[in-house]
Amino acid sequence: NAGVMQNPRHLVRRRGQEARLRCSPMKGHSHVYWYRQLPEEGLKFMVYLQKENIIDESGMPKERFSAEFPKEGPSILRIQQVVRGDSAAYFCASSPGSAGGAPLHFGNGTRLTVT
Amino acid sequence: AQTVTQSQPEMSVQEAETVTLSCTYDTSESDYYLFWYKQPPSRQMILVIRQEAYKQQNATENRFSVNFQKAAKSFSLKISDSQLGDAAMYFCAYRRNFGNEKLTFGTGTRLTIIP
Numbered sequence: 001n002a003g004v005m006q007n008p009r010h011l012v013r014r015r016g017q018e019a020r021l022r023c024s025p026m027k028g029h030s031h032v033y034w035y036r037q038l039p040e041e042g043l044k045f046m047v048y049l050q051k052e053n054i055i056d057e058s059g060m061p062k063e064r065f066s067a068e069f070p071k072e073g074p075s076i077l078r079i080q081q082v083v084r085g086d087s088a089a090y091f092c093a094s095s096p097g098s099a100g101g102a103p104l105h106f107g108n109g110t111r112l113t114v115t
Numbered sequence: 116a117q118t119v120t121q122s123q124p125e126m127s128v129q130e131a132e133t134v135t136l137s138c139t140y141d142t143s144e145s146d147y148y149l150f151w152y153k154q155p156p157s158r159q160m161i162l163v164i165r166q167e168a169y170k171q172q173n174a175t176e177n178r179f180s181v182n183f184q185k186a187a188k189s190f191s192l193k194i195s196d197s198q199l200g201d202a203a204m205y206f207c208a209y210r211r212n213f214g215n216e217k218l219t220f221g222t223g224t225r226l227t228i229i230p
Contacts, residue, residue, distance in 0.1 A: 033217060042206055042222040043160075048215070055215050089158065093218075100148045100212030101167060106160035 002027065005074075006092050006107035013082045013114050021077040021110045025094030032075045033104060034067060037089045049075060050098075082114045117142045119209050121221035128197045129229050135182075136192045136224045138207030145169075146212040149183065149190045154223070155203040163205070166190065168212075194226075202228045 005024040013019050025032050030051050035043040045059040049069035060067065064082075069075040079086055089111045093104035118141045128134035140149070151163040166174045166183050173181050178195045194201055207221040 035220075042220040045217045045219065048217050056217060059217075091160065093160070098214040098216070100146070100210045100214075100216060101165065103150070103162050103165060104218055105162075106152075109158050111158075 004029075004092055004094050004105050004107035006090075006110050008110060009108065011110055011112050013112065015083055015114055016081050019079040019082050019086070019112055021079075021090050021092075021112070022074045023077070023092030023094075023107060024074040025092075026096075026105055029094035029096050029105070031095045031098060031102075032069050033093045033095075034075075034077050035091045035093065037091060037109070039088075043091060046077070079112075082112070084114050087112055087114045117144075117209050117211065117219050119207050119219055119221035121207055121224050123224045124222070125225045125227070127227040127229055128194075130197055130199060132197055133193060133195045134197055134226065136194075136205050136207075136226065138190045138192070138221055140188050140190065140207070140209050142188070142209065142211070144211050144213075148210045148212055149181075150208040150210070150218070151179070151181070151190075151192045152206045152208060152220075153201075153203045154206065155200075160206075164192065197228050199228050199230065202226060 034046040047067045048056040064080045066078045089109045091109045093106045095102040147168045149166045153161045164176045182191045204223045206223045208218045210218045
């Protein structure tokens, strides 16, 4: 049973370009979460999605960042016009349900480097 | 808003010895879950142990156990018989048992195992 798949593993973008990060949840999981981890820091919540719906985007910057989880296909985190401060590891997690005890299963993350 | 605090940025322990990592949290809720995740250098986030707030019995998973003090809002992780493979960042996390809730992480403790 494949785990949460994130790609690419590493992504390099120049300032002003767009970054697209993909996340395929575990089979049977319909809840997806995106987190950002700056160097030597913890994971900061960005957005929580279910199929075709954004449930909680309270951690998303108001500009340049967007996320989607379509009916078919992976969840996408999109960062437009990247800046150096966007350099971080971005983690996706999925869970089978929304109950508090349902553990989140994490992917290996995408390390974004903005040059 | 819920907050999770890990006051030990770094800890070290001799191989085969026991170490305790501290975590405190702030919430006005009574129904929630607490988690410890491990992040080795591979960057993978691995669930170590989970505790339901309504259960008085402390959770145990092999060499890992917790000391859950609900009134004090404390949730420490004890690792017995430390092994070299335990070296990692350890993150404490909180999640309200309400449905559609995100996981909130502490800033982490870096654990070093001394051979």
